[in-house]
Amino acid sequence: MDTLNALFSGFAVALSLQNLFLGFVGVTLGTAVGVLPGVGPALTVALLLPATAGFDPTGALIMFAGIYYGAMFGGSTTSILLNTPGESATIVTAMEGNMMAKRGRAGAALATSAIGSFVAGTIGTVLLTFVSPFAVDVALKFGPAEYFSVMVLAFVTVSAVLGASPARGLAALFLGLAIGLIGLDSQTGQARFTLGVPELLDGLDIVVVAVGLFAVGETLYVATYLNRGVDTIEQMKGSIWMSKEDWKRSWKPWLRGTAFGFPFGCIPAGGAEIPTFLSYATEKKLSKHADEFGKGAIEGVAGPEAANNASASGTLMPLLTLGLPTTATAAIILAAFQQYGLQPGPLLFDTQPELIWGLIASMYIGNVILLALNLPLVGVWVKLLAIPRPLLYAGILIFATMGAYGIRNSWFDLALLYGIGLLGFVMRRYDIPVAPVLVGLILGPLSEQQFRRALAISQGDLSIFVTQPISATVLAITALVVIVPQAWRLVRRMQANAIGHHSPI
Amino acid sequence: MSTRARIDAGELLISLVLLALGSFVAFETQGIAETQGYAQVGPRLFPYVIGTGLMLCGAWLAWQALSGGWRAMPEEAETHAAPDRMGFLLISAGVVLHMVLIGWAGFILASTLLFVLVARGFGSKKPVRDLGIAVVLSSIVYFLFTRGLGLSLPAGPFGG
Missing domain, CATH: 1.10.287 (Helix Hairpins)
Known part of the structure; x- marks a missing residue:
C-alpha cells in the first residue's frame, strides 16, 4: 500500500471521536507526569496497563504514545522553572533553561522549548511515516537468527555503552534477564525458577517490576536522601512570546537538534540523553554567543529540547518495525502490545494497518495539541510544581499499589512490589541503571525464543548467526559499538592529558 | 583519579x-x-x-x-551523609501495612493509611490535612478505576 494512502486512512482512525479523546487524555497526562518530578512516562503507562486491558488496542496505544512524547514536552517546564530535571533527557535544559529563568527570561525559554519540541516532534513523525516502510522491507527479511542478533545489539547498547559504568549496566541487564527467566519456559512449558510458588508460574509482571523500581524505589530514595530544603520555583517572568532575535537564534538549533535526536532514537542506543548532550555541545561550538552558554543561552535550550522530542519519535521506529524497545518506556509500550496479544514487527503493518497508521497519524495531531497545551496554558502546569513533596509522593504510592494490586487482586504482588522497591532503592543509591533491567526482562524471553528457533532451523549449528549476512552485520555493529567508544575514551584521555585539563563534556 | x-x-x-x-x-x-x-x-x-x-x-x-571503589560514581557523598532512616521506615511500614490491610479493610482504608504514613515519612506536620486529602484521593481513585475503568479493587467493610 502506498504510504500516503496508508497515512490518510490512519488519520481516519485517529480522528474518530474515541481515539481523538484518548489521544488528548494521553498527551495531557503525559504533560502532567513530565512536569511532576518523581513520575515519568514509563511509570504512568505501567500503572495504566491493568486498567486498560479491556480497551480497544488502537485507542490504548494512541494514549500510551501520547503519554510518552507528551512527557518530553512537560519535562522541559520543570527543568526550566525548578532546575530539577523532570525527565533524564532534560538535564541539559535544566542547566541552560534555568539560567534563562533566573535572568527573567523564563517565558522565552518555555516558548523555544515548546515550539522546538513541536517542530522536532512533527519532523520526527514525518520521518517515522516515510522511513518505516523501508525498515519494514528490511525487517521482513529477518529470520530468528537476525532477530536474536538485533536483540543482542540492544542488550549491549542499553547496558554497556550507555551510562557511566559498563560493569553496573551489565549487572542490571543480567538481573533483568534473570527475572525474565521466572515462569514457564515458552518452548517446553517447564517451570523455571518458580521455587514452588504458584504465583510465580506466570512470571513477574512487568507492571510490578516497573512500578516497584520507579515508584517505590524512587520514593524511598527521595525520602531518605533528598528530602531536605525546599525547591525554589522561578517566577514566570518575561513575555511568553519570543522576540525576533529569539526566533533567529532558535530555528537552526531546532533543526540540528532534530537531526541528532531522530537517528539516535532509531538505533538501539536507547534514551534521549546522548543526542541532547551532542546537540548542546554543537550549539555551543556554533553559536555566535558562546559566552552566554552556562548563563542562559537560548540555543542551549532550543537544540536539546528538539533533540529529546525527535528521539521519542525515533524510538517508535524500531519498536513498531522490529518489536525492539530501546528505552524503559518503549519496553513498557511493548508490554502493552503483548497485553493485547499483538507482537509489533513488520507483519503488524500488514495485519493491523489501521492500528499502526492510526497510531502514527495520532502523533501529528498530538503534537499540535501539545503545542496548545504547553504554550498558552503553561501557567496551569506550573501550578503542579507547587504540590508539596509529601503529598506528591504519597499520591504516587497510592497509584503504585493500586496498579500492582489491580493486576490480579493478590497481596503477593504487593509483597513483590515492596521487594522490588527495595531493590530499586539500592540501585538508585549505588547508581545502577534501571532501564537495562526492564529491557532485559521483556526482551530476555523473546531473545531466548528466537535463539532456540534459529538453532532448530540450523539443527543446532551455532554458525547460523555469523553466516547469515544480515545477522553477521548486526553482530559486527555490536562489536563496533563496544570497541569504538572505549577507543574514543582512550584517545580523549590521552589528548586531555596532553593539554593538561579535562574538557567539560 | x-x-x-x-x-x-x-x-x-x-x-x-x-x-x-x-x-x-x-x-x-x-x-x-x-x-x-x-x-x-x-x-x-x-x-x-x-x-x-x-x-x-x-x-x-x-x-x-x-581496588579503589566502583568506577565513575557520581559525587554524592554529601547527599548520602545523613540518611533519613525514619522516613524510610515510615514509608516501608505504609506499603507493608497496605499489603496486610487491603484484603479485608478494602482499598480506600488501606490507601488512606498509606497516604498518611508516606506524607509523614516526608516530614509532613499536618496530619489532619493529610488525612482529609487521603480520604478524598483514595475514594476518587477507587471510583475512577473500578466504576470508570473496570478494574476490580476490594471495597472493604463500608463498600457494597
Missing part, C-alpha cells in the same frame, strides 16, 4: 550478592529437565548463560570495590 582509602561496604556487599545470585541461578538450572529437540539446546542454556553473566558482573564489581 584519586583512589579512596576505604572500601565501601555497600559496594562490596552488592557485588557479593550478585555473585551469590549468579551461583544460585546456575545451581537451580540443574533441576530443569533437559529436552533438546532439533535445536540441540533446551531450557537450560539461557539460565546457565545468565547465571554465569551475573557471577562475572559480581566478580567484576567486587574487584572494582576492592
Whole structure:
C-alpha cells in the first residue's frame, strides 16, 4: 500500500471521536507526569496497563504514545522553572533553561522549548511515516537468527555503552534477564525458577517490576536522601512570546537538534540523553554567543529540547518495525502490545494497518495539541510544581499499589512490589541503571525464543548467526559499538592529558 | 583519579550478592529437565548463560570495590551523609501495612493509611490535612478505576 494512502486512512482512525479523546487524555497526562518530578512516562503507562486491558488496542496505544512524547514536552517546564530535571533527557535544559529563568527570561525559554519540541516532534513523525516502510522491507527479511542478533545489539547498547559504568549496566541487564527467566519456559512449558510458588508460574509482571523500581524505589530514595530544603520555583517572568532575535537564534538549533535526536532514537542506543548532550555541545561550538552558554543561552535550550522530542519519535521506529524497545518506556509500550496479544514487527503493518497508521497519524495531531497545551496554558502546569513533596509522593504510592494490586487482586504482588522497591532503592543509591533491567526482562524471553528457533532451523549449528549476512552485520555493529567508544575514551584521555585539563563534556 | 582509602561496604556487599545470585541461578538450572529437540539446546542454556553473566558482573564489581571503589560514581557523598532512616521506615511500614490491610479493610482504608504514613515519612506536620486529602484521593481513585475503568479493587467493610 502506498504510504500516503496508508497515512490518510490512519488519520481516519485517529480522528474518530474515541481515539481523538484518548489521544488528548494521553498527551495531557503525559504533560502532567513530565512536569511532576518523581513520575515519568514509563511509570504512568505501567500503572495504566491493568486498567486498560479491556480497551480497544488502537485507542490504548494512541494514549500510551501520547503519554510518552507528551512527557518530553512537560519535562522541559520543570527543568526550566525548578532546575530539577523532570525527565533524564532534560538535564541539559535544566542547566541552560534555568539560567534563562533566573535572568527573567523564563517565558522565552518555555516558548523555544515548546515550539522546538513541536517542530522536532512533527519532523520526527514525518520521518517515522516515510522511513518505516523501508525498515519494514528490511525487517521482513529477518529470520530468528537476525532477530536474536538485533536483540543482542540492544542488550549491549542499553547496558554497556550507555551510562557511566559498563560493569553496573551489565549487572542490571543480567538481573533483568534473570527475572525474565521466572515462569514457564515458552518452548517446553517447564517451570523455571518458580521455587514452588504458584504465583510465580506466570512470571513477574512487568507492571510490578516497573512500578516497584520507579515508584517505590524512587520514593524511598527521595525520602531518605533528598528530602531536605525546599525547591525554589522561578517566577514566570518575561513575555511568553519570543522576540525576533529569539526566533533567529532558535530555528537552526531546532533543526540540528532534530537531526541528532531522530537517528539516535532509531538505533538501539536507547534514551534521549546522548543526542541532547551532542546537540548542546554543537550549539555551543556554533553559536555566535558562546559566552552566554552556562548563563542562559537560548540555543542551549532550543537544540536539546528538539533533540529529546525527535528521539521519542525515533524510538517508535524500531519498536513498531522490529518489536525492539530501546528505552524503559518503549519496553513498557511493548508490554502493552503483548497485553493485547499483538507482537509489533513488520507483519503488524500488514495485519493491523489501521492500528499502526492510526497510531502514527495520532502523533501529528498530538503534537499540535501539545503545542496548545504547553504554550498558552503553561501557567496551569506550573501550578503542579507547587504540590508539596509529601503529598506528591504519597499520591504516587497510592497509584503504585493500586496498579500492582489491580493486576490480579493478590497481596503477593504487593509483597513483590515492596521487594522490588527495595531493590530499586539500592540501585538508585549505588547508581545502577534501571532501564537495562526492564529491557532485559521483556526482551530476555523473546531473545531466548528466537535463539532456540534459529538453532532448530540450523539443527543446532551455532554458525547460523555469523553466516547469515544480515545477522553477521548486526553482530559486527555490536562489536563496533563496544570497541569504538572505549577507543574514543582512550584517545580523549590521552589528548586531555596532553593539554593538561579535562574538557567539560 | 584519586583512589579512596576505604572500601565501601555497600559496594562490596552488592557485588557479593550478585555473585551469590549468579551461583544460585546456575545451581537451580540443574533441576530443569533437559529436552533438546532439533535445536540441540533446551531450557537450560539461557539460565546457565545468565547465571554465569551475573557471577562475572559480581566478580567484576567486587574487584572494582576492592581496588579503589566502583568506577565513575557520581559525587554524592554529601547527599548520602545523613540518611533519613525514619522516613524510610515510615514509608516501608505504609506499603507493608497496605499489603496486610487491603484484603479485608478494602482499598480506600488501606490507601488512606498509606497516604498518611508516606506524607509523614516526608516530614509532613499536618496530619489532619493529610488525612482529609487521603480520604478524598483514595475514594476518587477507587471510583475512577473500578466504576470508570473496570478494574476490580476490594471495597472493604463500608463498600457494597
